[in-house]
Amino acid sequence: MRGSSLWAGAFLIGLVALTAGVALFWTPFDPTANGPLRLAPPGWPHLLGTDAFGSDVLSRLMAGAKVVLLVGVLSVVGAAVVGVPVGIAAAMLPRAWGEIPARLSDILYGFPALLLAILFAAALGGSTWTAVMAIGIATIPAFVRIARAGTLEVLSQPYVEAAQLAGLGPLAIARRHVLPNIAPLVWVQASVSFGIAILSEAGLSYLGLGSGPDSPTWGRMLREAQDHLFSTPILALWPGLAVAFATLGFNLLGDGLRDVLDPRLRERA
């Protein structure tokens, strides 16, 4: 049983990544071209049918995976790059100074991530890049908190005291002792955040605040399918499944990673 969620998660993510990779070079049809066959049911040559524009649904789904991974990777990596150092600094700075970034991120954390993303996207206009920025900024507090909590725990360890007595500076301690020890926590958080980022991206695109109408994203496909909910309900099924599986995949991966990487859990097993 142990590790099964890791493998299931990895499989689902692998599938999304593979699809996105293939879509970089090849899709069965041009995902943005209009076609003569509108609202065709699944069959041949359109395996998942066509939408109201006559575009091939499978091709759009594949192209959508690209956008999803792009937004997910950029926003989560960006948030981690900003959030982790801030979190470590918040823990290592003298108490009064450390409180400032910690409380600021708490305030930011108080806003629902999607609401924050909507705020940014509405102010800056919808595009893939504002989606990346909005989701990235909304994800920062999660990394600050996890890094700060992890660092505080590491700092109370005897070997850190020993290093301090040996004359090691705070930067060196952060690099040699703190970072390697909190890395597993960050990986787990990244995986979970990735799932949330995918959901947020779909939400923003659904609201028309993400990538433009020309770039096929899962959220936009859901939005467009909504008009046909009563006449051609199957259109909403495919992007819905894609979002569900990708989000599930990253959550399972996060669970699995925690089991594998957390030394305390490993000892207990």
Added chain:
Amino acid sequence: MRARQLLTLLVALAVVLVAACTRPESPLPIDEQEPKVLNVGATGEPDGMDPITVTGAGTPFVLLYNVYETLVKLDPEKRPQPLLATEWVVSEDGLLYTFTLDRLAKFADGSPVTAEAVVSSFQRILDGDAHGQILADFAPVEEVRAVDERTVEIELNTPSNQFLIALSTPSGIIVNPAADPATLNQTPAGSGPYVLGEWEPGQLVKLTRNTNYWGTPTHFDEVNFRYYADPNAMNTAMLSGQLDIISNLTVPQAITQFEDSEDFVVLEGYTDGEVVLTYNHANPALAVKEVRQALNHAVDRQAVVDAAWGGKGELIGSMVPPTEPWYEDLSDFYPYDPERAKELLAEAGYAEGLTLRLRVPTLPYAPLAARSIQAQLREVGVEAAVEELEFSTWLEQVFANKDYDMTIVAHVEPGDLPMYAMPNNYMNYDNPVFNELIAEADRGTPEEFVEKQKEAARLLTEDAAANWLWLLPNIIITTPEISGVQENQTSLAFDVTTIASSQ
């Protein structure tokens, strides 16, 4: 709700008892029935309750003719008919209008609709306390005078055929002079058959019967305009019997679930909403007529309607809906012809292609139409960079600041052809020949008016001033009991005064 029903029952019981005791010979009263209620589903909510200062179409949709009345009202053939004015005389030179008011007309508070009320209503506009469209409607007015209690004279500084029509729109509403103008945005004060009962922003506008109404009584005691952010939710409400009317179905794809049912009647009429692919004539490429014509040839409008609006909607070729007397079928003027489009682009010096920004508002039709058009333009080498803007941002950046190359929006105002002649219009369109035609039309005889307007509309098309994609259909769903709904949305009002129910 239950408490109110109980109360009604108790009152009814009391009345019956009292009646039974005092006058045993009289029949039981039957006026203590359930009030007759009409539930109308709608999507565009009012931003305020003063049609003079609030620009949104949601305000006149609810208030015009239902709560506020005008001197004249257009019949379905767009001919002016008496409403508050029983008759009117236009002087020979077309500069003096004399209206005689109905002697019975009175406001909801019981005070009569006098000439002074008309003067004060129009003076408010002349003083500048009104939004742009209304100020434009009143531009020809020189002076408004009360001759006696029931006679009003309006003096124009130039003859205007549009003026009488404008008086039937929100511009011409007569407001009770006793009302404080500061409260009008919350509490309308008109002479119509209904008064505003309740307003829950985002959900409900309830109109209740004006017990002082001077004209023919309407069928319903209460009219509820119920608002839905999601049109699918409105459809579900209709299917489950919570609504009597869907005032306009904005997901035409969903029409099948009503068409195939005995429980519903589907009316498909016209609106005045031309969905226009607008070109910014200040863009150097779009200033070239051949480029605009090429773009018009490059777009398969039927395919756009099929994809974006479920194939519902008439193809039009100019800024005129088929309900106008000056309509001419110009929908085939630029047939879909990508080869011709490429030739024209090459002639204009854009053989190697062209990139244009297509900035659209996030309204139901615009992003869908943009996606379809973008794919089609790519076929002729024109790259449209699509950007979606939230509607208020769009109003500011595109409509006010003109920061765009192309955009898509529906123009729903009736008779909005002269928009292209307005100085400083958001299309940056300025064609002296067109402007002159519009001015001549407005000055001329009624026959000349129609003739010149028709000529002007054709000129716009020849000039490819824009690409008129399709006319938004007016799809109304009612239950079979409902009758008297106007099929064509030719005014800004959802006129409930003619609606009745057989139940």
